[in-house]
Amino acid sequence: MCELLGMSANVPTDICFSFAGLMRRGGQTGPHADGWGITFYEDKGCRAFHDPRPSAQSEVAHFVRRHPIKSRIVICHIRRANRGRIALENTHPFQRELWGRPWSFAHNGQLKGVKRWRLGAYCPIGSTDSEHAFCWLMDALRTRFAKPPSDRELAAAVAELARRLSALGVFNMLLSDGRSLFCHCSTKLAWLTRRAPFGPATLVDEDLTVNFEQETTPQDVVTVVATRPLTRDEAWTVMEPGSTVVFRQGEPVPLPRRRAPRRATQVTRDKAA
Amino acid sequence: MCELLGMSANVPTDICFSFAGLMRRGGQTGPHADGWGITFYEDKGCRAFHDPRPSAQSEVAHFVRRHPIKSRIVICHIRRANRGRIALENTHPFQRELWGRPWSFAHNGQLKGVKRWRLGAYCPIGSTDSEHAFCWLMDALRTRFAKPPSDRELAAAVAELARRLSALGVFNMLLSDGRSLFCHCSTKLAWLTRRAPFGPATLVDEDLTVNFEQETTPQDVVTVVATRPLTRDEAWTVMEPGSTVVFRQGEPVPLPRRRAPRRATQVTRDKAA
Numbered sequence: 068m069c070e071l072l073g074m075s076a077n078v079p080t081d082i083c084f085s086f087a088g089l090m091r092r093g094g095q096t097g098p099h100a101d102g103w104g105i106t107f108y109e110d111k112g113c114r115a116f117h118d119p120r121p122s123a124q125s126e127v128a129h130f131v132r133r134h135p136i137k138s139r140i141v142i143c144h145i146r147r148a149n150r151g152r153i154a155l156e157n158t159h160p161f162q163r164e165l166w167g168r169p170w171s172f173a174h175n176g177q178l179k180g181v182k183r184w185r186l187g188a189y190c191p192i193g194s195t196d197s198e199h200a201f202c203w204l205m206d207a208l209r210t211r212f213a214k215p216p217s218d219r220e221l222a223a224a225v226a227e228l229a230r231r232l233s234a235l236g237v238f239n240m241l242l243s244d245g246r247s248l249f250c251h252c253s254t255k256l257a258w259l260t261r262r263a264p265f266g267p268a269t270l271v272d273e274d275l276t277v278n279f280e281q282e283t284t285p286q287d288v289v290t291v292v293a294t295r296p297l298t299r300d301e302a303w304t305v306m307e308p309g310s311t312v313v314f315r316q317g318e319p320v321p322l323p324r325r326r327a328p329r330r331a332t333q334v335t336r337d338k339a340a
Numbered sequence: 341m342c343e344l345l346g347m348s349a350n351v352p353t354d355i356c357f358s359f360a361g362l363m364r365r366g367g368q369t370g371p372h373a374d375g376w377g378i379t380f381y382e383d384k385g386c387r388a389f390h391d392p393r394p395s396a397q398s399e400v401a402h403f404v405r406r407h408p409i410k411s412r413i414v415i416c417h418i419r420r421a422n423r424g425r426i427a428l429e430n431t432h433p434f435q436r437e438l439w440g441r442p443w444s445f446a447h448n449g450q451l452k453g454v455k456r457w458r459l460g461a462y463c464p465i466g467s468t469d470s471e472h473a474f475c476w477l478m479d480a481l482r483t484r485f486a487k488p489p490s491d492r493e494l495a496a497a498v499a500e501l502a503r504r505l506s507a508l509g510v511f512n513m514l515l516s517d518g519r520s521l522f523c524h525c526s527t528k529l530a531w532l533t534r535r536a537p538f539g540p541a542t543l544v545d546e547d548l549t550v551n552f553e554q555e556t557t558p559q560d561v562v563t564v565v566a567t568r569p570l571t572r573d574e575a576w577t578v579m580e581p582g583s584t585v586v587f588r589q590g591e592p593v594p595l596p597r598r599r600a601p602r603r604a605t606q607v608t609r610d611k612a613a
Contacts, residue, residue, distance in 0.1 A: 111465060112429030114390045130403050156385030156442075163437060167463035169429075188461055190440035192384060 069159070069175035071256065072143040073241040073292035075248040075314035079109070080289050081135030082143070084277045088270040088297045090122040090132060092145060102158040103145040105131060106171040107138040108245045113169045117158045139316070140248050142241045144173035156193035160241075161201050163189055165208060166215040168244040172201040175294060176237025176253055200238070204228050218247060218315070223323045225249045226311035233309065241292065248314040250292050252306035258292040259303045260317065268298040288317035342432070342448035344529065345416040346514040346565035348521040348587035352382070353562050354408030355416070357550045361543040361570040363395045363405060365418060375431040376418040378404060379444040380411040381518045386442045390431045412589070413521050415514045417446035429466035433514075434474050436462055438481060439488040441517040445474040448567060449510025449526055473511070477501050491520060491588070496596045498522045499584035506582065514565065521587040523565050525579035531565040532576045533590065541571040561590035 072089045074082050086105070103122035106115040114136075118125045122145050144159035151157040159173040174197040181196045181203070188209055189202035207228050208221075216224070225242065229251035232238045239256050242249040250256055261268075263286075265279035283289075292314075296303040306312060313320050345362045347355050359378070376395035379388040387409075391398045395418050417432035424430040432446040447470040454469045454476070461482055462475035480501050481494075489497070498515065502524035505511045512529050515522040523529055534541075536559075538552035556562075565587075569576040579585060586593050 109428045112390075112427060112431070114428060115388070117385075117387045126407050127403075130400075134399050154385060155382045155387060158385070162435075164463060164465060167465050169465050190437065192437060192440050192442050 069147050070145045070294045071173055071175055071239060071241050071292070072141070072294075072297075073248050073250060074138070074141040074289065075292075075317050076139050076287070076289040077316040077318075078284075078287050079137035079139055080287070081137050082141045082291075083132055083135050084268070084270070084275070085291050085293070085297050086143065087132055087275060088272040089143060089145060089293070090128050091272040092122075101146040101153045103128060103143070104158045104160050104173070105141065105143040106160045106162070106243075107136045108140040108243065109136075109138055111245060113162075113171065113245060115160060115162065115171070117155060119153055119155050119158055140243050140245065142171045142173050142243055142248070144175075144241075149177055151193055151195035154193065157195045157198070159197060161198050163201070163205050165205055165244070168215070168246070170205060170242065170244050172197075172204070173241045174200065175239045178232060178235040178238060181232070181235050200232050204232070204242075218320070219323060222247065222249065222311075222313045222320065225313070226251070226322055229311055230309065239294065246315065247320070248290075248292070249311065250306070250314070251311045252308060254308055255294050256292060256306045257294075257296050257303040258290055258306065258312065259296070259298075259301055260288065260290045261301075262288045262317075267300070269300050271295075271297060271299050290314050290317045290319070342420050343418045343567045344446055344448055344512060344514050344565070345414070345567075345570075346521050346523060347411070347414040347562065348565075348590050349412050349560070349562040350589040350591075351557075351560050352410035352412055353560070354410050355414045356405055356408050357541070357543070357548070358564050358566070358570050359416065360405055360548060361545040362416060362418060362566070363401050364545040365395075374419040374426045375428075376401060376416070377431045377433050377446070378414065378416040379433045379435070379516075380409050381413040381442075381516065382409075382411055384518060386435075386444065386518060388433060388435065388444070390428060392426055392428050392431055413516050413518060415444045415446050415516055415521070417448075417514075422450055424466055424468035427466065430468045430471070432470060434471045436474070436478050438478055438517070441488070441519070443478060443515065443517050445470075445477070446514045447473065448512045451505060451508040451511060454505070454508050473505050477505070477515075491593070492596060495520065495522065495584075495586045495593065498586070499524070499595055502584055503582065512567065519588065520593070521563075521565070522584065523579070523587070524584045525581060527581055528567050529565060529579045530567075530569050530576040531563055531579065531585065532569070532571075532574055533561065533563045534574075535561045535590075540573070542573050544568075544570060544572050563587050563590045563592070
């Protein structure tokens with residue numbers, strides 16, 4: 068299983084502390100040695116670093132860890148390959164443009180049969196089921212909304228599409244369009260919001276403590292999302308399987324009430340959509 | 341005017357030497373202080389580094405210079421902003437996916453009125469005329485070829501579309517789909533192929549000499565393309581204004597014979613296409 072890390076903040080914030088913990092899981096404290104990637108959103112743009120080498124030995128990872136890049140939204144992934152060979156093109160986060168926004172997507176889990184789902188405007192570059200699922204998701208949003216919908220409508224649509232994908236297996240996902248951070252938990256995802264009064268936090272994976280009081284202003288709100296809690300002395304919220312949470316400016320935003328689940332016949336039809 | 345740097349090679353090759361020269365032009369020996377970016381193709385994938393800071397002071401640039409990334413195709417751009425503010429989203433190379441290939445595009449020059457050209461499937465993220473031109477070009481290829489055409493057809497189509505864009509102003513361009521490096525010269529572009537017997541080369545911008553004989557095997561073929569020659573002791577081919585050259589595996593590939601130029605009425609119609 069891969070590991071995910073995401074961040075949503077109301078001020079440009081560096082993720083070096085959480086990243087330090089995660090990177091150790093890439094071939095050192097964890098078995099996720101098949102590459103890693105990270106996307107930083109800055110204003111309307113984003114930049115990504117990808118490396119098919121284990122994060123614990125990656126020079127690019129060491130660079131990212133040492134050079135704080137301030138961002139409001141971050142998506143990071145370290146990979147344990149199960150579908151698709153170890154290669155740059157199979158390294159998450161994947162990126163596509165829709166409505167003039169740069170979308171990024173990272174996934175852990177497996178989706179049985181997703182490659183049979185027909186695609187339209189977007190086509191995978193690599194061979195993972197994850198990238199296929201991302202292309203399908205982007206296609207579905209593009210088909211449903213010719214122009215960008217309201218944030219509320221978009222959140223509801225992403226949550227619905229994520230549930231459909233989940234039906235194929237395990238689908239823990241982080242997704243962003245540079246405005247919101249969409250998080251879907253199929254089996255494992257947890258989050259934590261840091262806000263004043265800030266205190267110290269200690270990484271589970273490394274003997275490293277940060278006192279956020281010295282690093283922040285009282286107005287800062289920073290949410291971190293991860294497959295497993297990254298710190299040992301903070302209260303993480305473990306997400307319920309099957310749930311979607313959307314963060315904007317560091318805060319969770321309410322989702323429209325979920326409609327009754329679709330019947331099996333409908334799901335079958337949708338699979339071929 | 342921005343500066344372009346491209347590479348096409350028949351073996352994974354690092355571009356550190358040429359990059360060293362170019363980076364000095366970003367705020368030190370040249371006025372191109374408004375950001376820079378570089379895309380490396382590795383197999384089917386690619387990775388890019390972007391920084392809105394001047395390349396001469398960019399820590400990311402220093403990292404790229406010190407850590408040789410071996411690649412068969414590279415596109416690099418240092419920017420002097422004339423359209424679009426200095427921001428990550430306006431930093432070349434731009435990227436889009438078409439036919440499951442990751443396309444990258446970098447441009448120098450200005451295209452008057454290109455933003456009035458209608459777009460379809462691709463939409464700019466930033467505000468440059470360059471990214472608009474790239475989206476138009478990708479749209480035109482997608483409309484013309486539902487599936488990837490032969491390399492020969494594709495080269496002819498890119499050359500034709502580049503000529504249409506050139507009619508709006510200055511359009512020196514590097515473009516790649518990970519297989520070919522497409523180079524269009526509107527005013528300024530030069531290239532050089534290094535092959536056995538290799539000799540020494542000295543950068544124009546920095547007191548740095550490399551003896552390529554020690555760095556290469558006799559089978560290596562490496563073409564470097566740049567706005568201005570980067571070395572003082574090698575014979576660069578200066579491209580003819582209005583010409584397109586396509587490189588694959590380091591070698592120029594012949595383009596199909598150019599058709600007679602379109603008449604003015606047709607060009608006018610095409611502009612609104």
